[in-house]
Amino acid sequence: MPQDPASFRDPAGHVHVREGRVFRSVLPAGVAHYRAVRESGFFDRASSEGLLIEGREGDPAVLQHVEPSALHVIEHPHLDFISHPYEWSFFGLRAAATLTLDLHILALQHGMTMTDASAYNVQFVGPRPVFIDYLSFIPYEDGQAWLGYRQFCQQFLNPLLLTVTTGVAFQPWYRGAFEGISSSDLARVLPFRSMFSPRVALHVKLQGRLERNVTAKREAAARSVRLSKTAVRNNLRSMREWVATLKPPGAQRTPWQQYELTAQYTPGERLSKAQFVREVIAAERPGTVWDLGCNAGEYSEIALEAGAGSVIGFEPDPGALSAAFSRAVSKQLRFLPLFLDVANPSPSLGWRQQERPGFAERRNADLVLCLALLHHLVLGRNLPLIQVLDWLMSIAPSGIVEFVPKEDPMARQLLALKPDIFPDYTRENVTALIKERARIVREEVVTESGRVLFAFAPP
Amino acid sequence: MAHLIRAVGVVALFPVAAHAQYLDPGAGSILIQAVIAVAVGAAAAVKIYWRRISSFASRLSSRRSKSDADT
Numbered sequence: 001m002p003q004d005p006a007s008f009r010d011p012a013g014h015v016h017v018r019e020g021r022v023f024r025s026v027l028p029a030g031v032a033h034y035r036a037v038r039e040s041g042f043f044d045r046a047s048s049e050g051l052l053i054e055g056r057e058g059d060p061a062v063l064q065h066v067e068p069s070a071l072h073v074i075e076h077p078h079l080d081f082i083s084h085p086y087e088w089s090f091f092g093l094r095a096a097a098t099l100t101l102d103l104h105i106l107a108l109q110h111g112m113t114m115t116d117a118s119a120y121n122v123q124f125v126g127p128r129p130v131f132i133d134y135l136s137f138i139p140y141e142d143g144q145a146w147l148g149y150r151q152f153c154q155q156f157l158n159p160l161l162l163t164v165t166t167g168v169a170f171q172p173w174y175r176g177a178f179e180g181i182s183s184s185d186l187a188r189v190l191p192f193r194s195m196f197s198p199r200v201a202l203h204v205k206l207q208g209r210l211e212r213n214v215t216a217k218r219e220a221a222a223r224s225v226r227l228s229k230t231a232v233r234n235n236l237r238s239m240r241e242w243v244a245t246l247k248p249p250g251a252q253r254t255p256w257q258q259y260e261l262t263a264q265y266t267p268g269e270r271l272s273k274a275q276f277v278r279e280v281i282a283a284e285r286p287g288t289v290w291d292l293g294c295n296a297g298e299y300s301e302i303a304l305e306a307g308a309g310s311v312i313g314f315e316p317d318p319g320a321l322s323a324a325f326s327r328a329v330s331k332q333l334r335f336l337p338l339f340l341d342v343a344n345p346s347p348s349l350g351w352r353q354q355e356r357p358g359f360a361e362r363r364n365a366d367l368v369l370c371l372a373l374l375h376h377l378v379l380g381r382n383l384p385l386i387q388v389l390d391w392l393m394s395i396a397p398s399g400i401v402e403f404v405p406k407e408d409p410m411a412r413q414l415l416a417l418k419p420d421i422f423p424d425y426t427r428e429n430v431t432a433l434i435k436e437r438a439r440i441v442r443e444e445v446v447t448e449s450g451r452v453l454f455a456f457a458p459p
Numbered sequence: 460m461a462h463l464i465r466a467v468g469v470v471a472l473f474p475v476a477a478h479a480q481y482l483d484p485g486a487g488s489i490l491i492q493a494v495i496a497v498a499v500g501a502a503a504a505v506k507i508y509w510r511r512i513s514s515f516a517s518r519l520s521s522r523r524s525k526s527d528a529d530t
Contacts, residue, residue: 116482150488202495210487222486231496238499 003066005354006120012135013070016063020078024055024134025063025070033138034072042110042137051103053077053123053132074134080288080310080336081364084356085119085155086174087338087346089325090163090248090318092129093170096122097156099129101240104146108233113140117148119155119180120356124336126310127328143226146235150211153203154180157239160246161204162186165194167249169318171339178349178356184208199242248322269447274302276444277369277400280455281306284398286366288312292342292392293373297324300335303369312365313337342373343381368392368399371453375404378425379414385424389433397438398457403430408449427452 004015012030016023026034037043046052055074063070085093096119104114114136121133146152158181159170166189173181187208194200210218227235265273277299281289287309291300294313303311315321315337324337340346345359370392377383392401404411405427406420431454434440438456445452505512 145484145489145492147482147484149492150485151482153488198498202491202498206494207488207491210490211485214486218490219486222489225489225493227492227496231500232492234499234503235492235495238495238502 005352006350006356008351010135014067016066018062022076022078023058023063024074024076025060025067026072026074026135027067027069028071030135031071034135036139037107037110037112037134037137040110040112040139042107042112043134045110046103046106046131049106050128051099051106051131052134053079053130055134076132079123079125079132080334081124081312082357082362083124083312083336083338084175084178084346084349085122085159085180086171086178087340088124088171089321089337089339090160090170091322091325091329092124092127092336092338093119093156094160094243094246095127096124096129097152097160097243098240099131100152100156101236101243103131104148105233105236105240107137108140108229108236111140112137113144113147113232114138115147117152117155126332126334126336127325140229142229144232145225145227146232149235150183150207151180152239153183153207156180157203157243158183158186160243161194161200162189163248163318164246165190165200169339171318175346175349182208182211184211248318265447269451272444273371273402273446273451273453274299276442276446276453276455277302277371278306280400280442281308281367284367284457286396286398288365289367289369290314290365290395291369291371292395293371293376294324294337294369295320295372297327297333297335297337299369299371300324300337301327301331301333304333304335308367310334311336314340314342316341343377343383363395365396366398368396370399371402372404372410374401374430375408375411375414375425379406379411379422382421385422385429386433389430389437393434393437393456399455401430401434401454401456402446403427403452403454405450405452408447408451430454 007015013026058075060070060073122129162170183204281303289303289308289311291313294315300311328335348358349356377388439459441457442455
């Protein structure tokens with residue numbers, strides 16, 4: 001049974017995955033804390049409120065071959081998909097931040113505290129964040145400061161502030177520096193006007209300066225700081241109040257956010273495309289659907305209505321991504337839209353390049369949607385058609401692909417300023433290439449401009 | 460006054476035993492928390508005492524306007 005490759009830092013316990021079941025061991029180093037937190041009633045309360053993932057204690061013997069010293073084993077439900085903070089939308093990261101603070105405040109009410117504030121301890125069920133690490137909680141000791149404060153700033157506050165103050169998407173930087181954005185780095189790029197915010201001045205500027213200049217005197221002073229529980233709670237509440245108000249600036253309003261309203265479809269064409277997707281999904285009944293280039297999530301929603309179990313969307317445009325996330329929240333869809341450019345998907349990162357598995361390593365879709373995307377990849381990004389279809393059809397056994405011909409206004413736009421070096425980008429070629437790899441179960445022209453939808457399934 | 464101390468919340472500055480932690484909280488980040496605790500606590504205290512302060516101020520100003528009227 002493999003130990004989860006991301007679960008190695010904490011000596012208190014590890015996560016193991018076996019045949020789709022997820023187990024967490026509690027080792028001797030963490031058992032006293034774990035029992036104290038359990039007796040406080042915190043786990044029951046937090047999981048009944050949906051803030052913490054459910055956990056059921058089982059027989060430790062289930063891990064006896066891999067972790068014989070485990071004193072407790074907790075079984076957690078299997079999640080649809082493991083996503084990373086650098087793939088979350090702005091509002092996704094913000095929701096994960098407020099969840100982390102809410103849990104810390106709730107823990108204090110039970111006489112407990114959190115040892116860290118790692119964004120990787122949060123996962124999503126649809127657009128709803130849920131905390132997954134039971135061993136992040138320990139009994140609170142009088143005088144103890146907020147232990148994960150610096151990590152909270154790096155992994156939640158600073159990426160959000162980067163976008164709020166500069167309009168620059170936080171995800172590419174976060175992906176590169178996957179432990180988050182340090183206060184000293186962020187302080188160097190903040191615009192001058194943001195310094196007038198006392199909170200930015202304290203949390204980013206001053207913290208950044210102290211981060212850069214660590215002296216023995218300051219370390220001694222830090223060791224002597226004692227905060228009352230009320231002070232810690234006040235700090236957490238004040239941070240929560242602030243984080244909940246953070247919003248991306250107008251710069252993030254992008255044309256793709258409006259795409260659904262401005263796209264080149266007549267109402268009839270739109271209906272026939274939706275009908276095609278609906279009928280294919282209803283016949284296939286896929287558990288998990290991946291919607292590549294999901295935009296604001298219109299077809300993800302249709303897939304769910306037609307009976308898909310859950311949808312993971314991928315979209316590189318921050319504005320469209322925010323719109324998709326809002327759609328999932330307001331309509332309570334089991335739909336998680338993530339930040340991803342399919343021409344440059346998340347690689348495997350971290351220790352041994354196994355800690356944060358990449359896009360390909362997390363493939364779990366039963367069906368893939370690739371609507372109005374193929375022409376962007378082939379005509380816009382110059383990716384060879386055969387490679388794109390190979391890659392696409394390796395993601396899931398079934399799927400729907402939209403072919404946009406060169407005569408279509410959107411494709412013409414892509415070719416307006418560059419020579420047409422794509423002689424093989426034709427409907428005939430696409431048909432032949434799909435047929436070499438799968439069975440075409442349905443093919444239909446859905447617009448006057450000649451857009452074609454193909455549904456494929458295993459041969 | 461006890462209420463005020465609780466709201467401000469920094470108990471004292473004296474040494475505590477090191478906690479068994481697996482995350483380094485950062486010396487600077489702990490110092491900042493003390494600063495923020497004072498700032499947040501002071502804001503909370505002002506909020507709590509605001510009514511008292513404002514009623515005191517209004518009483519003061521009404522007394523002054525009364526004495527202005529007297530002269």
